[in-house]
Amino acid sequence: MKYYQDTETGLIHAFEDGIDPRTLNNLNIPATLSENIKQKPDESYVWHQGDWIKLEEAPLGYTQPVSSVPSHSPAWMAYLLPYAAVHRDEASGLNISLDQINANSYAGTKLAEVVALLPLASPSGLPALISYDGAIAIPQCEDFPSNVDGVSKLNEILCSLMLGGVHTEVLHSDALVVGSLQDGVRFFAYTPSLHTQLRLNCASINDRLQPLMLPRVLMVEEIRQAYSQGQQVIKAIHNLSPFFLLNGYTAMVYRNNSDALNNLWIAVEQLTEYLWTERYVKNRNAFTVRLAKCHDQLKRQNKLDQIWAKHQLLRLSKIISKECHKALCQARKRRNDLVHEGIVPDIKIVEALWVTLPELIEVASGIRALGVRRLLGGGENNWAIPVRTNFDEWAELATKV
Known part of the structure; x- marks a missing residue:
C-alpha cells in the first residue's frame, strides 16, 4: 500500500501499490494529496494550514478543516424485498446462467446500474432512482437532510408502490442503506448487505444462488404505474401515514x-x-x-x-x-x-x-x-414443524453439556 496525505485536512489516504491517485478519474479523490506524510504527534495536535500544531496554539475560533471536495451524489437507499430484478422491457434481463453463478463470473456491477426513476416533486427537483437489483435511492440533500427524513420518504415511496399493487416491505431505521451514485451509472452502498455482496461478487454460493437464479422480476412500467396510483392516494388523504399502513402489511405477511x-x-x-x-x-x-x-x-x-x-x-x-x-x-x-x-x-x-x-x-x-x-397477505402459514421428528442427538448432547 502507498499512503498520501491531504494537505487540506491532514487525513491519510491509502492506495494499492502502483496506483497514482492523481491520475484516476475519481471525483471523490482530493486534488490536494501529497506523498510527503506528516505524522500526527499525538491527540493534542490539530491540522492547521498544512501542518500539525498544538490545539492551544490554534487561532481563536479554530475549527477542523473540511475538504473542498464535495460529497458527490450521496444517497439514502432501501431495497425492494424479497430480492428483485427490475427490467426495462422483456429483453433487458441480465440472464445470469447457473454456470456463471457457480463460477462467480457474472457481471456483478451491472446489478447496481440505474434502470428507472420516480418523480419526487421535491424542491431540488431530483428524482428517486431505481437500480436493476431493486435499490431505491433518494438524494442526501436539503430535501431529506437526516436519516429520519430519508427513512420517512423511502417508506412513502414503498407504501405508494404497495398501494399500486407491488409487494414491498417496511423500512426500519436500522436497515437504511447509505451510498452514492458511482460513475454516473450505478449505485455503490457503504452499508453491508446481501445486495452489496452480490454486486461485488463476494457472496457465498448458497447466498447468491436463489436471488440471481430466480429473482422476483418487476417491470419498470409496472413500478411507475403502481407508484403513480399510490402517490395519488397519499396526496388525496392528508392524514394517512404511509409508515403504519406499510408496517401493518409487512407484519401481516410475516x-x-x-x-x-x-x-x-x-x-x-x-x-x-x-x-x-x-x-x-x-x-x-x-x-x-x-x-x-x-x-x-x-x-x-x-x-x-x-x-x-x-x-x-x-x-x-x-x-x-x-x-x-x-x-x-x-x-x-x-x-x-x-x-x-x-x-x-x-x-x-x-x-x-x-x-x-x-x-x-x-x-x-x-x-x-x-x-x-x-395483495392478499402472506398466504398459507408454512412454518409448522416437520411431520416426523427425532431429537435423540439433541437429548444426548444435553446430557453432556
Missing part, C-alpha cells in the same frame, strides 16, 4: 399478528377520521331522517367521538358497506382484547381487516380499483 393489527388499526383510525370529516360531516344535511335521529341520539350520549359510533354512522349513511362495517367491528374488538388483555389476535382477523382496508382507502381518496387489492 405473521406478526399483534404488530399487524396495531398498525393497521392506526390506519383505520386515520381513514375513519378523514371519512368522518370530509364525507360525513360536510354532507350531513343530505342524510335521511333516520340517520339524523341516530346522530342526535349518539350526540346526546356524548358518544360521537368514539370510533364505533363513527363507523355505525358511516355505515348508516352508506359511505361504507355493511361488510366493511362488520369487519371493522370484529377487528376493533380484537384490538381492544390485545391492548387491554394481551390476547394475540388470530391471523384471520388481521387478514379480514386487510381485505377491508382498500374499500376505506378508495372511498376516502376517490380513486377506484386500487392495485393493493391484489
